Amino acid sequence: MELTSLITNVVLLAIFGAIAYVVLKGLGIVGTKKPAIAEITERGTRRVKATREHVLICGPSGAGKTALINYLATNEWRETVSSLEGTKATFNVSAKVSQGETNNEPVSKTLKLKYVDVPGHTHFVEEMLDAAEAASAIILLVDARDQVSISHSVEYLYELLNTCRTVFEEKLPILIVGNKQDLSNAKKATTLEIDLEKEMDELKRVRVATMDEDQEYQGYIESLKGSFEFKNLSDFVQIGEASIKEGNVDEITQFIVKRHLK
Numbered sequence: 001m002e003l004t005s006l007i008t009n010v011v012l013l014a015i016f017g018a019i020a021y022v023v024l025k026g027l028g029i030v031g032t033k034k035p036a037i038a039e040i041t042e043r044g045t046r047r048v049k050a051t052r053e054h055v056l057i058c059g060p061s062g063a064g065k066t067a068l069i070n071y072l073a074t075n076e077w078r079e080t081v082s083s084l085e086g087t088k089a090t091f092n093v094s095a096k097v098s099q100g101e102t103n104n105e106p107v108s109k110t111l112k113l114k115y116v117d118v119p120g121h122t123h124f125v126e127e128m129l130d131a132a133e134a135a136s137a138i139i140l141l142v143d144a145r146d147q148v149s150i151s152h153s154v155e156y157l158y159e160l161l162n163t164c165r166t167v168f169e170e171k172l173p174i175l176i177v178g179n180k181q182d183l184s185n186a187k188k189a190t191t192l193e194i195d196l197e198k199e200m201d202e203l204k205r206v207r208v209a210t211m212d213e214d215q216e217y218q219g220y221i222e223s224l225k226g227s228f229e230f231k232n233l234s235d236f237v238q239i240g241e242a243s244i245k246e247g248n249v250d251e252i253t254q255f256i257v258k259r260h261l262k
């Protein structure tokens, strides 16, 4: 008799426990999994935990993004037209890199990686920021002989450093490339650097003046006290040169391979 009532009590307790768990789970009190990506939609307040599985190629329209992705994939130069949508592709990229401190002889390394090229039009900015937050490295292309392209590239850099909290806090490597060095009036990396710094200060002035007072998150550029200087970001932002047309992409391939070597 006693054994029967004990079993009955255990069964009743189990049923009660199960009902309580279902009710508490429904209320979100128990059993809720911590999301990998915080569910706050405001980009600046969100830090994205991503798998970092692609190299992002971004920058203003006409800078040479599609030309670069084609060249890296095929080793051949092809004329391109402005893209209407992004491109995703996986292919091998090789570069000669030095190994460690004891052996200075550069050796050739080949890595298979995924690449994403996001078109340089304003309606792709959100797509570009999503791709940037999940990237393992970022290549920001600029048409180095075009002042408009240089000004627009600063807007991209502003978004990457100021709006993408993940990019700045995780110091995702960024290579800014002054492309079209085969053209006589293309700016070299040193001149480009000075130009970009000046343009960034001007853009910061405008953006801070029009900033929303209730804005929760202040990005790197907005919270800068003095002038914008690349030397303060030298641990993850570099400036290089290329001529995709002439196959001069060594700085780009070295950047990619070095970044992904284990």
Ligand SMILES: Nc1nc2c(ncn2[C@@H]2O[C@H](COP(=O)(O)OP(=O)(O)OP(=O)(O)O)[C@@H](O)[C@H]2O)c(=O)[nH]1
Residues within 6 Å of the ligand: 059, 060, 061, 062, 063, 064, 065, 066, 067, 068, 078, 079, 080, 081, 082, 083, 084, 118, 119, 120, 121, 179, 180, 181, 182, 183, 242, 243, 244, 245, 246
């Ligand atoms: N002279 C020269 N022209 C280049 C070079 N790289 C690209 N171009 C040309 O620049 C133009 C724009 O190149 P794209 O690769 O289509 O530019 P994009 O950045 O993909 O532009 P969107 O798709 O509009 O965002 C094309 O006419 C290319 O042939 C280069 O190194 N030298």
Ligand SMILES: [Mg+2]
Residues within 6 Å of the ligand: 065, 066, 067, 081, 082, 083, 119, 120
């Ligand atoms: Mg394109």
